[in-house]
Amino acid sequence: MSQDNTRQTRAVRAAVHSDTQHGAVMPPLYLTSNFAFEGLGKAGAYDYTRTANPTRDALANALTELEGGAGATVTASGMAAIHLACQLLNPGDLVVGPRDCYGGTFRLLTQCAQRGLFRVELIDQADVAALDAVIAQEPRLLWVESPTNPLMRVIDLAALSQRAKTAGALMAVDNTFLSPALQRPLALGADLVVHSTTKYLNGHSDMVGGAVIAGTPELAEQLAYWGNAVGLTGSPFDAFLTLRGIRTLYARMRQHEENALALAELLAGHPAVTRVHYPGLPSHPDHALAKRQQSGFGGMLSFELTSGEAGVRALLEAIELYTLAESLGGVESLICHPASMSHATFDAASLAAAGIGAGLLRISVGIESTDDLVRDLARGLDAAG
Numbered sequence: 393m394s395q396d397n398t399r400q401t402r403a404v405r406a407a408v409h410s411d412t413q414h415g416a417v418m419p420p421l422y423l424t425s426n427f428a429f430e431g432l433g434k435a436g437a438y439d440y441t442r443t444a445n446p447t448r449d450a451l452a453n454a455l456t457e458l459e460g461g462a463g464a465t466v467t468a469s470g471m472a473a474i475h476l477a478c479q480l481l482n483p484g485d486l487v488v489g490p491r492d493c494y495g496g497t498f499r500l501l502t503q504c505a506q507r508g509l510f511r512v513e514l515i516d517q518a519d520v521a522a523l524d525a526v527i528a529q530e531p532r533l534l535w536v537e538s539p540t541n542p543l544m545r546v547i548d549l550a551a552l553s554q555r556a557k558t559a560g561a562l563m564a565v566d567n568t569f570l571s572p573a574l575q576r577p578l579a580l581g582a583d584l585v586v587h588s589t590t591k592y593l594n595g596h597s598d599m600v601g602g603a604v605i606a607g608t609p610e611l612a613e614q615l616a617y618w619g620n621a622v623g624l625t626g627s628p629f630d631a632f633l634t635l636r637g638i639r640t641l642y643a644r645m646r647q648h649e650e651n652a653l654a655l656a657e658l659l660a661g662h663p664a665v666t667r668v669h670y671p672g673l674p675s676h677p678d679h680a681l682a683k684r685q686q687s688g689f690g691g692m693l694s695f696e697l698t699s700g701e702a703g704v705r706a707l708l709e710a711i712e713l714y715t716l717a718e719s720l721g722g723v724e725s726l727i728c729h730p731a732s733m734s735h736a737t738f739d740a741a742s743l744a745a746a747g748i749g750a751g752l753l754r755i756s757v758g759i760e761s762t763d764d765l766v767r768d769l770a771r772g773l774d775a776a777g
């Protein structure tokens with residue numbers, strides 16, 4: 393598709409009218425494990441779905457275009473995507489990650505390090521002194537989440553990528569929270585972008601998937617090789633759903649953000665709340681950076697209740713429109729208690745170091761009516777009192 397078209401248009405039209413056999417407007421779903429050879433020693437364009445599949449390729453091409461990359465491998469989950477990126481590491485290599493990263497990432501990195509597959513240092517990546525200290529150890533990979541999960545700190549990706557380049561390290565950004573509609577890390581100097589497509593890209597909480605998008609053809613080739621070799625690639629059916637999801641990505645992200653801002657303002661003015669973590673609020677410490685680096689603030693926020701865990705329980709009992717569940721990025725609003733849910737893999741010391749307390753709640757703000765969401769959360773906050 394012409395590069396003149398905006399990314400929004402390319403998301404809507406990804407692989408539309410690409411079926412040369414019947415002229416199907418929407419790309420067909422190839423539910424097959426294997427493809428017939430044309431003759432002995434003559435494979436066609438595809439031979440086996442673990443290696444490549446036309447439906448998964450259509451999604452990989454769309455994600456490559458949206459992130460501005462050189463190629464993508466679509467995986468069976470976000471964790472499979474993170475594991476795939478780790479295939480680029482050798483024993484002894486140092487990975488530097490954020491202290492308040494997603495709990496599954498924390499588990500994978502720390503447990504792999506414990507088995508000696510590579511070394512890991514988790515730091516506050518906004519802390520320049522801490523960063524200097526690890527950069528001096530010549531890391532192989534800087535792992536970045538921005539905004540961080542669940543505390544919504546924003547990392548200066550362009551500045552960090554400069555430091556990664558100077559140190560000879562690769563930089564990978566988990567872009568799950570914002571999606572390419574709101575942030576494009578490759579344009580800011582990252583080498584790899586990772587997604588849990590389970591979240592905003594698919595957007596309907598009805599599949600689990602992931603992807604790694606590479607900034608160079610060489611990295612893309614290595615990822616495709618390991619994706620096939622380890623068998624991390626995703627199912628064609630999930631790729632079909634995700635491709636359908638990304639057609640509405642830009643429209644959904646606008647509504648997620650409109651609702652999130654309304655809720656953040658409600659939270660900021662409520663006496664039951666000590667802190668609101670939403671970079672869209674001018675009072676957020678990273679507001680200016682987020683404004684510069686992102687094309688929107690997204691639909692994720694978290695907040696701390698004055699009344700701690702007792703307040704959390706009271707709030708959860710009073711609300712109706714927020715489902716208590718893990719995950720994020722679907723059209724429906726979800727509420728999560730990070731300390732006991734998404735970050736339950738953290739030990740007590742790591743929770744404290746990351747600043748995740750018992751009174752912290754995270755909301756994945758859906759696209760329901762703004763007024764309904766505000767009214768319901770206000771009821772919960774009053775109950776948490």
Ligand code: PLP
Pocket residue numbers: 469470471472494496537541566568569587588589590600601602719720
């Ligand atoms: N990265 C982030 C930021 C996440 O929030 C998650 C899951 O919640 C993952 C990665 C892992 O993705 P998945 O659950 O699709 O394996």
